[in-house]
Amino acid sequence: MAxxxxxxxxxxxxxxxxVTISGEMTMTxxxxxxxxxxxxxxxxxxxFTTTTAAxxxxxxxxxxxxxxxxxxxxASANRANFFYVAYNASAAAAGxxxxxxxxxxxxxxLMPYNGxxxxxxxxxxxxxxxxxxxxxxxxxxxxAKG
Amino acid sequence: xxxTAQITITSPDLMPxxxxxxxxxxxxxxKAGVNADLDQKLSGVIKVTVxxxxxxxxxxxxxxxxxxxxxxxxxxxxxxxxxxxATYYIDWxxxxxxxxxxxxxDWMFIPWNASDDAAEIEIQAIxxxxxxxxxxxxxxxxxxxxx
Numbered sequence: 001m002a003x004x005x006x007x008x009x010x011x012x013x014x015x016x017x018x019v020t021i022s023g024e025m026t027m028t029x030x031x032x033x034x035x036x037x038x039x040x041x042x043x044x045x046x047x048f049t050t051t052t053a054a055x056x057x058x059x060x061x062x063x064x065x066x067x068x069x070x071x072x073x074x075a076s077a078n079r080a081n082f083f084y085v086a087y088n089a090s091a092a093a094a095g096x097x098x099x100x101x102x103x104x105x106x107x108x109x110l111m112p113y114n115g116x117x118x119x120x121x122x123x124x125x126x127x128x129x130x131x132x133x134x135x136x137x138x139x140x141x142x143x144a145k146g
Numbered sequence: 147x148x149x150t151a152q153i154t155i156t157s158p159d160l161m162p163x164x165x166x167x168x169x170x171x172x173x174x175x176x177k178a179g180v181n182a183d184l185d186q187k188l189s190g191v192i193k194v195t196v197x198x199x200x201x202x203x204x205x206x207x208x209x210x211x212x213x214x215x216x217x218x219x220x221x222x223x224x225x226x227x228x229x230x231x232a233t234y235y236i237d238w239x240x241x242x243x244x245x246x247x248x249x250x251x252d253w254m255f256i257p258w259n260a261s262d263d264a265a266e267i268e269i270q271a272i273x274x275x276x277x278x279x280x281x282x283x284x285x286x287x288x289x290x291x292x293x
Contacts, residue, residue, distance in 0.1 A: 002160040008255050010223060012149035012283065014187045021281060023225050023253035033232035033249055040160055043168070067235075067247050071155060071168065079176055082219075085257070087245045098240035099265065101257030104219055106173040108153050109256045112238065112246030135168070137160075 001036040004137055006110060029139050030067035037069070039138040045075070048123040048130045053091040056134050057119035063140030068115050073108040075131040081105055083132060084122045094122050149175045149184045149283055151221070151255065175283060178219040189281040194236060194271040201242070204267045204280060206287050208260045220260060220284045222267065225253040227277045234273035240265055250276070
């Protein structure tokens with residue numbers, strides 16, 4: 001088994017009392033929460049030059065109903081542009097079931113993922129190139145069929 | 147007012163011979179498409195029980211958020227602080243579609259655009275009562291009219 005640690009630090013002075021959230025976790029398996037995840041699809045970087053939606057995580061490569069984690073980051077700097085991120089069987093990512101949110105330039109997300117349906121994205125712009133980083137920490141990868 | 151978010155993901159042994167160290171720059175979370183800082187937040191600590199109802203809504207509906215507060219850049223942090231049993235988890239999703247399992251001790255951070263009332267955050271306790279902490283940034287919630 002592997003040891004994968006994830007830490008989020010979120011700081012805000014929206015309120016008169018500053019808020020600092022420090023979330024720490026070690027990614028573990030669903031069947032045995034004391035055993036660490038040990039598989040990954042690898043860290044990928046993809047350039048988007050159109051608004052055409054695309055599947056970035058194919059659920060049939062992963063075991064269903066597990067404790068996968070998905071990390072996604074919009075590696076572009078422009079806060080005016082974003083990626084729609086969705087949990088959807090088809091490629092569509094905007095205004096569909098189920099669009100999760102908009103990942104603006106520099107934003108990142110880390111979410112638990114059951115592996116039952118694809119993860120899709122769509123860039124908001126075709127005039128500016130956007131870069132996306134993503135990685136699945138898997139609780140079971142299905143070997144590709146020959 | 148500024149709200150910043152940073153993540154690090156490390157592993158010395160996930161990929162043998164190549165230690166993993168994901169540590170992107172700190173990002174300042176802003177309102178959609180602009181550089182204006184977020185200025186609203188909603189947070190709490192709640193017990194999520196098993197049973198009727200099985201699924202619970204976390205946070206407001208789109209129509210409970212003022213003006214352009216929905217369908218833009220909101221961010222949601224949830225941590226499952228349950229310690230009773232490590233096999234307990236929160237099933238989370240959008241509307242009635244469950245997307246993942248937030249196990250005891252795990253956290254998640256997502257953008258949420260709340261495009262309409264059918265894009266609400268739903269959670270369901272599995273195994274037993276789960277305790278979660280949550281913080282939703284940029285939720286311009288409309289307060290109910292007083293009776």
